Every structure is written in C-alpha cells, then in structure tokens.
Amino acid sequence: MNNYIIYIKNIIMCDQIVDFTKSIEFDLEGKFTFLDKKTDDNKTFFRKHLYGSSENFPNHEQKICEILKKNKHPNIVDIYEVNNKYIDIELVQPIIKLTDKIKYKMNDVAKFLRKLGIAYIDWKDDNIGIGIDGEPKLFDFNCSGIFDTKNNIWISEPPECYMYRNLKKHNNKSIIYIDEIAFSKGLK
Ligand SMILES: Nc1ncnc2c1ncn2[C@@H]1O[C@H](COP(=O)(O)OP(=O)(O)O)[C@@H](O)[C@H]1O
Numbered sequence: 579m580n581n582y583i584i585y586i587k588n589i590i591m592c593d594q595i596v597d598f599t600k601s602i603e604f605d606l607e608g609k610f611t612f613l614d615k616k617t618d619d620n621k622t623f624f625r626k627h628l629y630g631s632s633e634n635f636p637n638h639e640q641k642i643c644e645i646l647k648k649n650k651h652p653n654i655v656d657i658y659e660v661n662n663k664y665i666d667i668e669l670v671q672p673i674i675k676l677t678d679k680i681k682y683k684m685n686d687v688a689k690f691l692r693k694l695g696i697a698y699i700d701w702k703d704d705n706i707g708i709g710i711d712g713e714p715k716l717f718d719f720n721c722s723g724i725f726d727t728k729n730n731i732w733i734s735e736p737p738e739c740y741m742y743r744n745l746k747k748h749n750n751k752s753i754i755y756i757d758e759i760a761f762s763k764g765l766k
C-alpha cells in the first residue's frame with residue numbers, strides 16, 4: 579500500500595500518524611496525544627479513556643474488553659490492559675478501503691463475538707483498522723451489548739447509539755438477527 583496515502587488518511591482521520599513506533603492516548607475530550615510508554619513486553623499501544631466507567635459500574639467497553647482479553651481473535655485488536663479508567667489496546671492504522679476480504683474476515687469475527695455473548699452492533703469501517711501484522715482488526719466496543727446465549731436476552735443492552743436506535747423496530751427478533759442486520763447495514 580502507498581505509504582503517502584496512509585499518511586494523509588491518518589492525518590485526516592485521527593490527527594495522528596500511526597506508524598506503530600509511538601503509543602497514542604485518546605482522552606475523554608476526543609484529543610489524541612503521543613504517550614511515552616510501552617507495554618511490559620515492549621509494545622506500543624493505543625490508550626482509550628473510558629467514559630462513565632467506575633469500579634462498581636463498568637461500562638460496556640470495559641466489560642467487553644475484559645472478556646476479549648481472555649478470548650483472542652486475530653481480527654480483533656489485542657487487549658493489553660483494561661481497568662475502569664482506560665483500555666490499552668493494539669495500535670492500528672485506518673483502513674483505506676473496505677474490501678470483500680475484510681468483510682469476510684469480519685463476518686467470522688461477528689460469529690466469534692456472538693458465541694461469547696457479544697453483539698457488536700456498531701459495524702462500520704471507521705471501527706476497523708489494520709494492525710502491524712497487516713490483518714484487519716475490529717475495535718470500539720462502546721456501542722456493543724452483552725447477551726445470554728442460552729436465553730437470548732440482554733444482560734447489558736447496548737447504549738443508545740445511532741445504529742442501535744435504527745434497529746429498535748426489530749426488537750421482537752433475536753439478538754443475533756439484530757446484529758446480522760447491523761452488520762449488513764454497516765458494512766455494505
Ligand atoms: N487501536 C487503535 N489504534 C489507532 N487508532 C485508534 C485505535 N482505536 C481507536 N483509534 C482512533 O480513535 C478514534 C476513536 O476511537 P473509537 O474506539 O472508535 O471511539 P469512538 O468512535 O467511540 O469515539 C478512531 O476513529 C480511531 O481514529
């Protein structure tokens with residue numbers, strides 16, 4: 579891929595150049611800054627501060643990252659650290675184009691998440707990046723929900739985000755069906 583295009587695209591999308599050599603911090607005001615830190619095994623990372631998460635009331639993203647830290651998938655960002663203030667995750671670059679290959683891999687991610695009781699919901703190319711290994715990686719679990727896979731009921735319903743609001747008319751359908759619609763609408 580053309581490095582110049584990646585460079586421009588990164589500047590437009592996140593005001594930062596994701597060259598994997600520096601960690602990046604994303605604060606609650608939506609500001610990006612470089613962070614002079616690495617993981618214990620010397621990896622750079624993306625630190626996202628969590629809005630409204632506390633010790634007794636972890637938000638969706640914290641809860642889901644706790645599950646994903648134990649259940650890894652090559653096309654989901656690696657979770658290095660999670661607490662009620664921030665998550666430290668694998669760095670990615672924005673994708674240039676949503677290809678059929680990426681959609682195919684994301685379909686596998688969707689199935690993997692549903693087996694874990696996670697309905698991702700917020701499917702869109704903005705939430706998919708390319709890791710240093712060249713693989714597409716899903717991130718941003720803020721608008722996802724957690725459900726009981728046996729009884730097909732929400733344990734932790736997704737918050738009111740754009741995609742979920744538009745799916746309310748299907749709430750007589752199964753959670754997996756709702757997530758399938760979100761996938762086909764979001765990753766057309
Ligand atoms: N792992 C990551 N590596 C590099 N940039 C990231 C990473 N995660 C998020 N970003 C950047 O931060 C932006 C916001 O992150 P995201 O988790 O999608 O939060 P939200 O969309 O809820 O604000 C993304 O659009 C992307 O530009």
Ligand SMILES: [Mg+2]
Nearest residue numbers: 704705717718
């Ligand atoms: Mg996002």
